[in-house]
Amino acid sequence: MRLFATDDMSTGFDHVWVTIKQVSLTAASGDRVIFDDPAGRIIDLKTLRDAAGRRFNLLSNRAISSGKFAGLKVVVNSDLNVFPTGATTATAATFDGSTTGGTKTLSVDFASPRDLLTGTNLIVDFDLSKWTLTGNVVSATDNHFLNIVEDSRVDDPLRHELDDYHGTISNLSGAAPDSTFTLTQRNGTVNVKTDANASIFQESAAGSPSLTNGERVEVTGVFSTSANAIIATTIKIDDVNDNDPDQVKGQISSFSADTKTAVITIVRSHGFVPTNTTLTLQFADTTKFFSHRGVTLTSADFFAQVANGNFIEAEGTISGDTFTVTKAKLEDEVGHHGEGGGHHGGDGNHDGAELTGTISDLAADAGTFTLTVTRWEGLMLSSGAKVSVTTSASTEFKLNGATATKAAFFAALATATSVQVEGTYDDATKSLAATEIKIGDNGGGGHGGGGGGGND
Structure with a gap:
């Protein structure tokens, strides 16, 4: 049985951050737990609805034994952070009838007893249209925090949250x-x-x-x-030595390479419940940087690639309004957040892939060769994979860190033990259109050629 969270429209809130700890089906024979996370699943419920209707977030997908079930219970942390419309700072609230630091059980009865089988979609609506914030207390009309809904759009991946x-x-x-x-x-x-x-x-x-x-x-x-x-x-x-307690994803509104900072609008969080709509990321000399494809970057390369409007994932530790970053990765974010929503699929092309390997089938005039891959970043490959590499007038050639002509570079390729290639990989044709090719200076094995000026 597949359990999804969604929301009905509410104009009273911009964000409602809750922590879901357990979901159970109720029955005369006893409750059946279908979701259980002691640490809690942190969700901004307001993201589960947009102008086109309900959006969906998978909570669990598990087989359950047959039986007639009467309703659903959702256990949440009693504390939640609510952003009334236009607010940039959260109101630290509690659910009506609960106390700070505890839990609150939200319940809903089915219209009639239901037999939920494997493959059944059960959609629980956190019905924010019925929720009211009064002071620091969140209540619901007739205690109606939840609803059970049917919606065929749950079968459309574009309506699911990344x-x-x-x-x-x-x-x-x-x-x-x-x-x-x-x-x-x-x-x-x-x-x-x-x-x-x-x-x-x-x-x-x-x-x-x-x-x-x-x-x-x-x-x-x-x-x-x-x-x-x-x-x-x-x-x-994951790094087995990873001790980062917090994680955040958001959209960059400003950044500075000089101060090694960026300000983001928060989209998702793990390990903490946001108290503001924005957060300052503080990078360090030891921060590990990755491109949107997962290729490792230097700090200089990272800030050269980043732009306002980009999405970023950061891991580290939050303290107040500052997030100290140990790892940062640019994101191709295609979730709810204004980019069209859902999984858009793709064409199997990987811009920014980086491959290292040995050379064969060298054709200097055509500017092509075959690469037998020994190392890769930014895509899923296996050692020994054969990739056809093509170059163009815009390809940058480097020998020992210096820019070289195409002719000088291909002359050096004839004796090079390995080469590093960056560019756009096409899985359908197993080919890579090179934007930059390097020999030496951490970019490939030794060679017998020298550098030169410009491309031809």
């Missing part, structure tokens, strides 16, 4: 980039599918990421009811 799912891989099958696996989370399991549109990277900043059973990962994606799986857009392989 979200993060943390867990451990098992039952891995397929070959990169097309694979499936089971993700075991704190509150159950969910299926995950990857394809050529998914990027993968290692939180430790090591190269050549690949999936294996037993790995702990963070999957970003949207749920597809037809596939009965999360369709992954990004997979981060």
Whole structure:
């Protein structure tokens, strides 16, 4: 049975951040827990509705034994942060009838007893249109915090929220980039599918990421009811030494390379409930930076690529209004947040991929060669993969860090032991259109050529 959260329209709030801890079906024979997360799932309920209607966030997907169920109970933290319309700072509130630091049980009865089978969609509506903030207390008309709704748009992935799912891989099958696996989370399991549109990277900043059973990962994606799986857009392989307690994703409104800061409008959070609509990110000399494809970047490269309006994911520690960042990754955010919503799919092209390998089938006049991959970043590959590399008039060639002519570079390629290539990878043709190619100076193996000026 698949459990989704959604919302009905309310004009009284801009954000309502709640922490969901448990969801149970009620029955005469006893309650059946269908979602259980002791740490709590932090959600801004207001994101679950837009001008086009309801949006959906998967809470759990698990098999349950048959039986007639009378209703649903949702246990939330009694504390919630509410942003009335136009407010930039939250009102720290509690649910009516609860006390600070405790929990509140929200209940709803089904219209008639229901037999919920595997594959059934159960949609719980946190009906904000019935919620009222009075002082620091949130109440609901006739205590009507929840509703159960039917909506066929739950079968449209574009109506699902892009979200993060943390867990451990098992039952891995397929070959990169097309694979499936089971993700075991704190509150159950969910299926995950990857394809050529998914990027993968290692939180430790090591190269050549690949999936294996037993790995702990963070999957970003949207749920597809037809596939009965999360369709992954990004997979981060967790660092086993990671001790970062907090995580935030948001849209950049300003940044400074000089002060190593950025101000974001918060979209999602993990480990803390936002108290303001914006947050200052403070980067450090030790911060690890990644491109939107998961390629490691220097601080200078990161700030050269970033722009206002970009989305970013940061890990680290929050203190007051400042978030000290240990890891930062630019995002191709396609969730609810004004970009059209949901998983847009893709064409299997990876701009910003970085490959290293050995050369064969060198054709200097055509400006092409075959790369046998030994290291990769920004996409899902395997060692030994063959990639056709093409160059163009805009390709930048570098020998030992110096810009070279195409002729000088291809002469050096003939004796190079390896080469590093950056560009746009096309999975359908197994080819890469190079934007930059390097030999030496941390960009590939030794060669017999020298540098030169400009491209030709």
